[in-house]
Structures are given as C-alpha cells and as structure tokens.
Amino acid sequence: MIENLLFELEMAAPQVILGLVNGAFYALLSLGLAIIFGMLNVINFAHGAQFMMGAFVAWMLLAWAGIPYWGALVLAPLIVGAFGVVIERTMIARLYKLDHLYGLLLTFGLALIIEGVFRNGFGSSGLPYAPPAAFNALNIDIPIMFLPGYRVWVVIASFLVCLATWLVIEKTKIGAYLRAATERPELVQAFGVNVPRMMTLTYGAGVALAAFAGVLAAPIYSVNPAMGANFIITVFAVVVIGGMGSIMGSVVTGFGLGLIEGLARVVYPEASATVVFVIMAIVLLTRPAGLFGRG
C-alpha cells in the first residue's frame, strides 16, 4: 500500500515540480505584461520575443565575450531593457493617443521582426547553454525524486524578483508615483512628475523582466528563436485569468496555473497543453474581469 503510494508520488512529483518551474516563468512574464499594461495601456505582444532575446543575449555574452551566467543575469536584462526603451521612445510613444489595439498590432509586428532576425542569424534549432556547476549544491535528491538544483534556483529567483517588484511598486515613493500615474496621468503630470519618462522607464523595466526570465530559461530550454512564442500565448491566457488589476494577482495566478498544468500532466496528459485555456474559459464565464481584476 505504502509502496504503491510512494510509486505514485515518484511519478507525480517531478511533473508537479516542472509545473512550478513553468509557473515561475508565467509569473515573471505576466508580471511584466501587467506593469506595462497598467502604465501604458499597451499589451506587449513582443514580450515573448524579448524573453527570447534575453536568453540569446545570455548565450552571446558567454560565447562571444566569455561573461558567465551571473554576469548575464544582470547584463542581459539591462541590454534588452535598453532596447525596450528605444522601442518605446521611437515607436510606441507615437500611439498613446490612438486606439489601444494599435499598440497590440505594433508590438505583434515587432515580435515578427525580432523572431525572424534571430531565426536568420541562428537557425531554428536550439543552442545549448549550460548552467553553472555551482547549482548542483542545490540538488534535491530524496527517495521520491531527483530535482536538479538549477530548477530550484529558478523558482527561488523568480519568486524573489516578483516579491521585489511588488515591494517597489507598493512600498516605495517611486512606486507611489507609478500607481498614481496609472490612475490619473494628467494630474500626476500637473504635480511636476515627468510622466512620459516614467512610461518609457516602465516599458524598459517590463521588458527587462522578460529578459531576466529569458536568462533563467536559457539553461532549461534550448536557446531558440521560437521559445518566446511558445510561452506568450499561454501567458496571455494567464493574464486574462488573473486580470491585470493587481501585481500580486498576476504572480499568484502565474505560479498557480503552472502547478495546475503540472498536475494535469499527471492526471490526464493530453489536457496539459490546453488546461490553462479551459480554466480561462471557466473564469470568463464566472468572473469576466478575472480573478484579481477590477471592474
């Protein structure tokens, strides 16, 4: 009996943990989307492409400049974030007065460009990126499962960054400005705060979060041009489920849905790809504004 249970656990635990790792990425990506949407009213369709860029920049830093993982973890988000700032200044900023849908269309076009360029430069097959050996110290090797230390690190790092973002937005003065500007941009501008610059930096920060997730993902998934596109549609569903009203909401929804996806892989593997979309449908029927959404 107990042996049986242990066997079941042995089967289930890795999938559930894998779900948690996926959830870590959902959380980081939907958090970035929520921040950008809150401030700019733009759904950043290029988020997946920027996630992929983060992974590629990490790979380039290692292969071309010899900068290891830890350097990439700091540098790649900065580089991709700077790229985001340029995008916002030169293109997205021209669309604020138009229908929000144009922001979606523009960033969709950007995603196509970025993915196409990387596919031309690096091909469709993945590039390997090994995690530092130091993470082996975090390996979890217990009777029911073996968990590579790097995955433990991903969950911890994602959680810490989400927590830090939440703290910045909810507890600091900059965060207070940000929240105020999200609600009433004209009024905040009238108080002498440079709102356009805040919007630029917000976009840059959201993009940097995506790139950070990309660096985290590089050792797990092979670094390839399609890695973002595979994620982003699921993340959109996560965002619809959580509603974009709250920072904490998108983090909780991200981790939660990753877990549910992992569980689905144990119970009914065929449904694991679609379970998030089914949940989205149920949420739309019962709470159209999303679990944490307002209005």
Add this chain to the structure above:
Amino acid sequence: MADTTIDLGTTAAKHEEAGFLGFTRAQALAFGVLVAFVFISPFFLYPVFLMKILCFALFACAFNLLIGYVGLLSFGHAAFFGMGGYITAHTAKVWGLTPELAILAGGVVGSVLGLGIGWLAIRRSGIYFAMITLAMAQMVYFFCLQAPFTGGEDGIQQVPRGSLFGMVPLDRDFTLYWVVAFVFLAGFLLVHRVVHSPFGQVMKAVRENEPRATSLGYRTDDYKLMAFVLSAALSGVAGGTKALVFGIATLVDVNWTMSGEVVLMTLVGGLGTVFGPVVGAAVIVTMQNYLAEFGAWVTVIQGVIFVACVLAFRRGVVGEIGNLLKVKL
C-alpha cells in the same frame, strides 16, 4: 474621435443612398473593376496563384466584418480558417462528399466553432477580446495537433477535388478557378449585403457607441455574437476552399501566425473598407510568392509592414486611395 479610435470611416451613413446593390457610385465602379479582374486574370495568370488570393481575400473580408464594422479585433481567426480546411478535406476525402458540400461542411463547423469561441470572447472587449480569441484559437490548434482525424504533423494530404454536384470534374485548375471565383464573389457580396442591412447598421452603432445602442433597446451582445458567427462561417468556407485547391489541410492554417497574417492583410488593404481586404490579400499573397526564396526574411518583412502600417499608414492602401479621391471605397 478620429484620433482616438480606429479610423473606420465614420461618415458611412451619409453615403448610403441606395445604388446598385447598395454600392455608392465609386464603389460600384470599383466592384466592376474587381469583377472584370476576376474574369480576365485567369487567362493571363497562374490559376492556382489566383485561387490562393481569392481564398485569402474571402478570409480577410470575413475578418474585416468584425474589426471594420463591429470594432472587435479577433486574433484567433486561424481557428476557423484552419478547422474549415480540415473539415472540408476530411469530408471530401474520407466521407466522399462532393466539393460544394465539403466546403459547406467547413463553413458550418466554422460557424459552430465561432459560436462557442464568440460566446466566451464577447464577454470582454478591446485588448482582452484579442487575447481571449488568441488563446481559444491556440486551444483549437492543440486539439488539431492531437485529434486523430487531422493527421497531426502530416495533415490531411491528397484531398480529392471531386466533381461539382457529382457532375463536373474539377481536376483542371481552370475549371476549379470558376468555382472558387463564385465562392469568393458570393461571400464578398454577402458581407457587403450584411453591412448595409438594418442588422449592419446596428453593428456599426455598437462599434461607435455601445452603451447608446444598448439604451436604444438593442441587445448588443447578440449582435456581436451574430457578427462573430457569420465571420467565422465565412472563414471556414475560405479555409475549406483553400484545402480543396491545394489538396491539403495542415497545422499551418490553424496556427496563430495565420491569425496574424489575416490581420496584416486587412491592415494593409485598409480596416473597415469594402475593398481593402481584397487588395491586402492580393498584396500579401503576391509578396509571399515572390519572396518565398528568402525564407525567414518573409517573417521579418511582414513584421516591418505591420510596424510601418501602424505607425504611418493606418488607412491602408484602399483607405489612402479613397482619401485621395475623396470617396469611400
């Protein structure tokens, strides 16, 4: 107004004196040119290429019905297009249906799928609507990837073209062309008729000011859903026709990139214009045809066109021409 919403030619009402089929004089002229082109071009150009354009033109017209007249941006139309293709291919190949019935089956399944997805998606509007349709279409994609009848990665190959009404064999491209041309023109006129019906007026009212339309006693959700179902049905027909033309139905047509392509076609031609989707489909299909050898650069070029259209060219080709000539096309 024109600055803050998608510019869809809000002056429609004053032009709507009844002319030929409800076309204004300029539109009737443009329609004449379109019909003439449809009839003359197969004598000069490769019919399969033209049929591809016509299928995508119908698809784009169906998509434009939603974004152009109801103001709903669907990012999941590949689901209806691709599923229509699968159903037509399956019924023609396995059930042995005649081509007209197979295409009809594609349209029916497209509309049923549209009813389900639309029913969920119209609960939200704007950006959320786009994300929900995208997510639901991705679910359809995964279904098509796993369902046995679609053949997974291989798709359904060697679909027979059959004989129209069991009598006219369609194996020659030139014969099939006239069927496709008929399907396209019928679909095009249907969209035009719907837009200029009382139903279409309410659709536009929903786009312009939904609370006002509600206060006038219209159940706006019903109108949105009906428009969505109609659009999905026509997309299914377009996908089914394409499957017959090429004898194959694959995952490409149900993938989210296809949803993006139809958005691009409509955007290039002109959102909310009558002829824009047709022109946009012709432009994009021609471009893909000539740039095919450049491989992944096609994606980059499509992205650049997207960005250029959104930043500088929001009226699209037909919209710009109409603006230049001061007519609504």
